[in-house]
Amino acid sequence: MPSIFPVGFSMRNDPEPLRPLAKLDRRQVLRATGGAVGLNLAGLWHAQAGQGELGPGQRGTDSPIKSCIVVFYYGGPSHLDTYDMKPGAPASVRGEFEAISTSAPGIFVSEHLPKMSRVMHKVALIRSMHHNNRLHDSASTEALTGRPSLNGDREEFAPINQFYPCFGACLSYLWQNHRMEIPHAALPFVFHNVVDTPCQGGGFLGAKYDPLQISVDVESQSYRAGALALPVGQTATLLSDRRRLLETLERAAMSTTATHTPVGAQWRTFCDKAFQLLGSETLRQSLDLSQETPQMRASYGFGPTPQSVGEGGGGGNGSEMGYGRQMRGQNLLLARRMVESGVPFVNVYDFRQQGQNWDSHFKNFNQHKTHLLPLADQSLSTLIEDLDDRGLLDTTLVVAMGEFGRTPKINADGGRDHWPDCYTVLLAGGGVRGGTVYGASDKLGAFPASDPVTPSDLAATIFWRFGIDPATEIHDLTGRPHRLSDGQPVKSIFG
Numbered sequence: 001m002p003s004i005f006p007v008g009f010s011m012r013n014d015p016e017p018l019r020p021l022a023k024l025d026r027r028q029v030l031r032a033t034g035g036a037v038g039l040n041l042a043g044l045w046h047a048q049a050g051q052g053e054l055g056p057g058q059r060g061t062d063s064p065i066k067s068c069i070v071v072f073y074y075g076g077p078s079h080l081d082t083y084d085m086k087p088g089a090p091a092s093v094r095g096e097f098e099a100i101s102t103s104a105p106g107i108f109v110s111e112h113l114p115k116m117s118r119v120m121h122k123v124a125l126i127r128s129m130h131h132n133n134r135l136h137d138s139a140s141t142e143a144l145t146g147r148p149s150l151n152g153d154r155e156e157f158a159p160i161n162q163f164y165p166c167f168g169a170c171l172s173y174l175w176q177n178h179r180m181e182i183p184h185a186a187l188p189f190v191f192h193n194v195v196d197t198p199c200q201g202g203g204f205l206g207a208k209y210d211p212l213q214i215s216v217d218v219e220s221q222s223y224r225a226g227a228l229a230l231p232v233g234q235t236a237t238l239l240s241d242r243r244r245l246l247e248t249l250e251r252a253a254m255s256t257t258a259t260h261t262p263v264g265a266q267w268r269t270f271c272d273k274a275f276q277l278l279g280s281e282t283l284r285q286s287l288d289l290s291q292e293t294p295q296m297r298a299s300y301g302f303g304p305t306p307q308s309v310g311e312g313g314g315g316g317n318g319s320e321m322g323y324g325r326q327m328r329g330q331n332l333l334l335a336r337r338m339v340e341s342g343v344p345f346v347n348v349y350d351f352r353q354q355g356q357n358w359d360s361h362f363k364n365f366n367q368h369k370t371h372l373l374p375l376a377d378q379s380l381s382t383l384i385e386d387l388d389d390r391g392l393l394d395t396t397l398v399v400a401m402g403e404f405g406r407t408p409k410i411n412a413d414g415g416r417d418h419w420p421d422c423y424t425v426l427l428a429g430g431g432v433r434g435g436t437v438y439g440a441s442d443k444l445g446a447f448p449a450s451d452p453v454t455p456s457d458l459a460a461t462i463f464w465r466f467g468i469d470p471a472t473e474i475h476d477l478t479g480r481p482h483r484l485s486d487g488q489p490v491k492s493i494f495g
Contacts, residue, residue, distance in 0.1 A: 064467030065430045066395040067339040067346070070167070071332065071380065072144065074191050074351045075136070075319075075358030078406035078416050079424040080445045081368050082110050084127045086408075093408045093444050096365045104435030112373040115381035122384055122393070124432040124493040126425045128439025128448035131404070131455055134418045136354055139403035140191075141199040144347075146459025146485050159195045165203035165474075167462055168345035170484055172202075172209045173474050175344075181282060184209075185338050186347040188216035188223065188324060188331050193354040200347070204476035211347065214287065214334070216324050221302075223287045223334055286341035289330065299386075301329030301378040311363050318363075319371040322356040329379035336386055339396055344466075350376070358402055361415040384428045397430025397465050399458070408444045422447050425458060430465050431494045438493050456487030464489035 078095075080086060085099045085108060099108040102120035109117050116123075133139035133153045141149040145164040165173070168184030175183050190196050190213065202209030214225050289297060303326040311318050319325070328350055335346045351357030360367040380400055387393040405423025406416030422441045428434075439451035460470035463484050470485040 063394075063431060065397050065465045067344045067392075068167075068397045068399065068430070068462055068466070069332075069335045069339060069346045069348065069383070070144075071335075071348045071383075071398065071400040072140075072191075072350060073358050073376070073400065073402040074140065074349055075354065075360075076139075076402040076404045076406060076418060076423075077358045077372070077376075078360065078364060078368060079127070079422070079441075080406060080408060080416070081365065082113060082373070083125055083424045083426060084441055084445055085110060086443065086445050089408075089444055092410055095410060097369075107435060107437060110368075110373070112369050113377045115377045119381050119384050119428075120435060122388065122428050122432075122434040124427045124434065124436040124438065126427070126438045126453050126458075126490065126493070127441050128422060128450065128452045129401075129425045129455070129458070130422050130448055130452055131420050133404070133420055136193050136359070136403060136418075137197050139418075139420055140197050142455045143401060143403045144199045145203070146456045146487065155193055156198065157194050160198055162198035162201055162203040164199075165205045165209060166200055166211075166347070167459060168211055168347060169202040169205055169209040170463070170474060171345050171466065171468075172211075173205050174468065174472070176209075180342070180344070182212050182338075182343045184211040184345045184347075185214055185343050186211035186349070187214035187334060187338075188327060189349060189352045191349045191352050204482070205474065206477055211345075216327050216331070218324050218326060221327065221330065222289065225283060225287065282341050286337045286343075287334070289333065289337070292333065292337075296386075297330065297333065299378075299382045300333040301375050301382070302326055303328050303375050311366065317356055318360070318367055319351065319357055320367075322351045323353055325351070325371075325375075328375050329382075332379040332383045333386075336383060336390075336392075339387075339392060340390070360406065361411065361417055362413045364406065364410070364415040367415075380426075387429060393429040394431065395429075397432075397462065398426075398428040399462070400426040400428075401458075405445075408446045419446075425453075427493065433493055433495060436493045438490055453490060454487055456485050457490055458487070460485040460487035461489040461491075464491070465494070 080093070081095055081097050085097065086094050087099050087108075088094075098111045100111050100114070100117055102109055102117040104120040104123070107120050107125070109120065131139065131142050131148070133142055133148065135153055135155050137155045138149040138151070138153045141147070141164070144166050146167070147164040150163050151160070168186070172183040186200060190200055201207065201211070212225055214223050216223055285291065306321045306323070306325055308317055309320050311320060331348050331350070335348050338346050358372055360372070380398075384393065384398060387396050387398070402423070404418055404420035407419045409416075411417055422445060439453055440449045441447065442449040463470045463472075468484070470483070470487065470489065472484050473481040474484060475481055
């Protein structure tokens with residue numbers, strides 16, 4: 001039940017010229033019509049939360065964001081083959097890909113990111129992200145909570161309780177007195193290595209602050225929110241009747257009980273939330289991608305059906321066998337729809353299973369070129385442009401990252417291994433100064449050469465952009481206080 005809730009080298013492939021007037025016309029149309037065809041979701045945010053009144057703490061900026069989408073590229077993309085290329089490095093480091101110019105003067109990206117190259121004037125890159133975790137579970141934990149795992153750098157082989165809450169859970173806690181249907185959603189699955197990675201829920205705040213978990217149905221190319229779907233033939237009226245019956249039975253039970261237990265109170269909270277969401281037309285509309293035009297769905301992209309080519313190295317499989325890889329682009333379309341419907345924080349997990357994701361120990365370059373980058377390039381660039389066209393980019397922060405980068409030195413299998421010592425995180429929208437690079441790696445992309453940034457700093461940046469002081473305290477189930485983040489916001493890339 002809880003999981004239901006809550007500089008000097010040759011350049012080629014110059015980007016196509018921008019057409020701001022055509023974009024402006026489309027943006028005006030979208031604003032006038034309220035966004036996607038069939039959606040009548042505008043204004044929900046203002047009705048539920050109120051602009052600029054999202055939580056305690058000092059204002060981080062004069063114009064706080066309203067929403068954040070975190071796209072998590074589980075497995076660890078190679079920064080050296082995407083956004084921090086080293087064309088002057090030895091061949092054993094620079095790899096096979098060439099760099100191309102972008103819409104942001106002086107910023108170059110991989111030749112296999114042609115669509116992202118055209119939106120880099122809307123993007124900020126942090127090229128000096130680093131931490132100390134070399135294993136996926138602990139690295140993912142620090143990346144998505146801003147805190148190192150209490151268990152140290154290790155993989156988990158049996159389920160453990162999550163301790164630190166994820167970003168969305170912290171925000172849900174701070175917003176608990178606001179009337180939000182869905183403060184935090186995660187899609188399209190819970191990702192795992194051997195067991196579910198313990199960084200995706202409420203942690204010490206409790207299951208009450210878990211995200212609404214949205215699942216993908218690959219066969220029907222659709223989504224559903226856990227068990228939150230009315231059975232065939234059931235109506236909202238019948239659901240209301242059943243809720244009244246449940247309340248009657250509860251009152252009778254409580255009349256014979258001297259005290260109300262915490263467990264009972266928590267169960268009541270879950271039931272209330274379940275009934276609320278079962279009756280939510282907003283939720284049903286936002287999950288229904290059939291309301292999008294075929295052209296819009298195609299712009300985000302569909303991937304090919306998984307088929308093993310024996311290339312990933314992990315048991316003969318790699319990202320080509322990733323579960324749900326056909327829907328990787330559609331996940332970002334759904335994230336846009338969730339934001340449009342008033343959900344302030346959305347996590348998108350690009351792959352579900354370790355070994356069938358971005359973990360390119362074997363044939364790194366073909367994995368990136370053929371299976372990983374094309375759909376990531378198409379969907380992320382479309383998300384940025386789509387949000388901008390709808391007038392949502394200024395108020396929505398997009399964060400795209402993995403749990404670490406890849407080794408500068410290419411291994412004997414043509415792959416790159418885990419490398420948390422320096423990697424790149426991409427930010428777009430939410431007030432970022434487009435065409436900005438913060439920090440730098442050294443000439444091999446191995447270590448920060450300037451302005452090092454940690455996951456704690458990234459966490460502080462996200463909270464600050466929501467207008468929340470990162471030093472704000474939250475309390476665990478025992479009442480013990482914890483700061484939201486010990487990091488410092490990276491303010492210079494905004495404004």
